[in-house]
Amino acid sequence: MPELAEVEVVRRNLEQWWIGRQAVDVCLIDGELVDDDDGDALVDVLQRPLRSARRRGKYLSCHFDGQVLVFHFRMTGKIICADCPNPDYARCSWHIPQMGWLVFKDQRRLGSLRRMSSDKFHNYAPLEAMGPEPEDVTVEDIRGACTGRRLLKTALLDQSIVAGVGNIAISELFWRLELAPDIKCGQLTETDWRHLIRELPSYFDEIIEASMSDEIDYIEEGAGDSPFQIYGRGGRNCPRCGSDIQKTRVGGRSSYYCESCQSSTR
Ligand SMILES: [Zn+2]
Numbered sequence: 299m300p301e302l303a304e305v306e307v308v309r310r311n312l313e314q315w316w317i318g319r320q321a322v323d324v325c326l327i328d329g330e331l332v333d334d335d336d337g338d339a340l341v342d343v344l345q346r347p348l349r350s351a352r353r354r355g356k357y358l359s360c361h362f363d364g365q366v367l368v369f370h371f372r373m374t375g376k377i378i379c380a381d382c383p384n385p386d387y388a389r390c391s392w393h394i395p396q397m398g399w400l401v402f403k404d405q406r407r408l409g410s411l412r413r414m415s416s417d418k419f420h421n422y423a424p425l426e427a428m429g430p431e432p433e434d435v436t437v438e439d440i441r442g443a444c445t446g447r448r449l450l451k452t453a454l455l456d457q458s459i460v461a462g463v464g465n466i467a468i469s470e471l472f473w474r475l476e477l478a479p480d481i482k483c484g485q486l487t488e489t490d491w492r493h494l495i496r497e498l499p500s501y502f503d504e505i506i507e508a509s510m511s512d513e514i515d516y517i518e519e520g521a522g523d524s525p526f527q528i529y530g531r532g533g534r535n536c537p538r539c540g541s542d543i544q545k546t547r548v549g550g551r552s553s554y555y556c557e558s559c560q561s562s563t564r
Contacts, residue, residue, distance in 0.1 A: 300371040302432065302462025303505035304514045305358050308377050311512065312351040312360065315379055315400060320347050321392035328389040331402070331411050339413045340390070343367060355428050355461030359419065366419040368412045369402070375409030377402055378513045405519055428461045432498040435460050437491050444483040452549040453483055460498065466517075469529040469554040471501055473538075478562040479546060479553035487564045528554045 300308075324340045326332070332340065346362040353359075360367040369375065374387075383391035383399045390402040390411060402411065414422065430439060440460065444453040451472070454463050472479055475493050477486075486494070508525035515523070517530045524530060527537050532545035536556035546553050 299373055299464060299466060299516055299518055300375060300514070301356060301464030301467050302353075303467075303502050303509055304376070304516070305353050305356050305371060305462075306502075306506050307509050307511070307514055308371075309351045309353045309358055310510070311379075312348070312358075312377065312400075315397050316348040316360070316392075316394060317351065318347050319394050319396055320345050321394050321400075323393040325383040325391045325393075325399075326389075327384055327391065328407065330407070331389045331404075331409070333412065340367075342413065354425050355431070355457055356464070357425060361416070361419075364416055366414055366416055368414065368419065368422065370410045370424075371404070372408040372410070373406040374516055374518055375402065375404040376514055376516075428457050429459045431461050432463070432502055435495060435498065437495050440495065441491055446482070446484045448483045449549050450477065450481050450483050450486065451479065451551075451553065455549070455551075462502070463498070465551045465553075466526060466529045467501060467505075469552075470505075470526055471497055472553070472560060473528045473536075473555060474501065476560050478560045479548045479555045481562045485562050485564060490564065528556070530554065 321344050324344060326340060343362045343365050346365065348360055348362060350361045351358065352361065356370065358369040378401050379397055380399045380401045383401065385401060385403065387403045387405045388401045389404050391399045393399055443459045444450060451468050453459055454468060474497055475490065505525055517524055528543055531543050532554060534543050536543055536559060539556060539558050541556050541558040543554055544557055
């Protein structure tokens with residue numbers, strides 16, 4: 299499932315593939331990907347060079363003169379480079395003569411694409427409501443928003459507190475920090491908060507580094523190999539202590555954890 303790291307990998311790939319180049323054709327394969335009135339509007343970005351590809355949280359935006367394409371990948375969305383416009387699960391494709399086809403591929407078809415003017419993008423509500431990126435968040439930011447009996451997991455999944463954190467990152471971070479999956483915000487010590495702030499950006503940096511490739515394989519697509527230590531590894535051994543990795547549900551979403559290493563008692 300794309301979280302900050304996977305969206306960042308796509309962004310870096312697009313910098314290589316599209317910046318300074320112009321798409322000459324667009325092929326909308328799945329009309330449900332865009333709003334009703336946006337299908338034809340996708341041609342607006344043709345013949346314009348891509349100026350920049352930016353990421354905010356789990357959103358990716360491609361900036362052309364006066365126009366922006368905003369991608370949200372949700373469960374299985376991604377952009378790949380292909381030699382035809384319609385490989386399996388393609389929903390929309392752009393032809394860039396120097397590269398071939400850049401394909402928005404999305405097996406579960408939950409992702410979205412919005413085309414908007416640059417002016418409208420500046421006030422785009424989902425981005426305006428978003429909290430700081432992991433490298434910018436401070437102990438004060440996070441402690442002010444995460445208090446008492448609220449589950450730390452639920453708080454960190456709230457994009458208005460920290461941008462880009464998802465369910466996979468939670469399992470991995472909690473394992474790194476030796477925090478029980480159902481720990482409450484009020485149970486963390488001062489040291490825990492400092493460690494969390496430090497670990498948030500370094501976790502994402504490491505996963506981005508480990509995930510760089512032309513095509514991300516998501517666990518939801520049945521990918522065998524993953525860069526994660528604990529997520530999706532129920533029943534295997536904890537890489538730190540060798541105990542079994544457990545799977546449970548916390549805050550309505552799956553959590554993987556090691557009973558021996560991770561605790562609520564501080
Ligand atoms: Zn362990």
